[in-house]
Amino acid sequence: MRPHPLVLSGTTEGIAGVQPFTIPWQLTFATEIELAIKHSAESWNEPGAPRVAALVMDNDFGQGLLTAATAAIEQFIPDAEVVTVLHDPAAYALTTENGFVA
Numbered sequence: 102m103r104p105h106p107l108v109l110s111g112t113t114e115g116i117a118g119v120q121p122f123t124i125p126w127q128l129t130f131a132t133e134i135e136l137a138i139k140h141s142a143e144s145w146n147e148p149g150a151p152r153v154a155a156l157v158m159d160n161d162f163g164q165g166l167l168t169a170a171t172a173a174i175e176q177f178i179p180d181a182e183v184v185t186v187l188h189d190p191a192a193y194a195l196t197t198e199n200g201f202v203a
Contacts (some may be wrong), residue, residue, distance in 0.1 A: 130162075131169035136168060144175035150180040159187040 128136075145151050153174060157163040167185065174181055 130147045130166055135173040136172050138173040139177050155185045158185050158190040160190055
């Protein structure tokens with residue numbers, strides 16, 4: 102029996118043509134982000150709507166998390182102000198049109 106590379110990851114996709122999606126015991130990254138947003142919403146005790154910032158990798162992984170986060174925010178914090186910045190995961194540094202970020 103060969104080892105399964107996805108057992109230690111929370112990915113929601115398998116490796117196309119190589120491994121199927123078989124993770125029976127671990128939360129997916131999408132579930133983890135939903136739980137984190139739900140907890141944040143329940144813990145919010147400041148006046149006014151919260152502001153949520155998301156630094157997202159501009160690839161399938163980042164887009165999948167952004168989709169899950171957006172759905173959770175719409176469900177648990179519908180009045181939140183959301184700002185999203187995409188970045189290239191292969192870039193040397195994080196930059197924006199306005200300059201250096203990190």
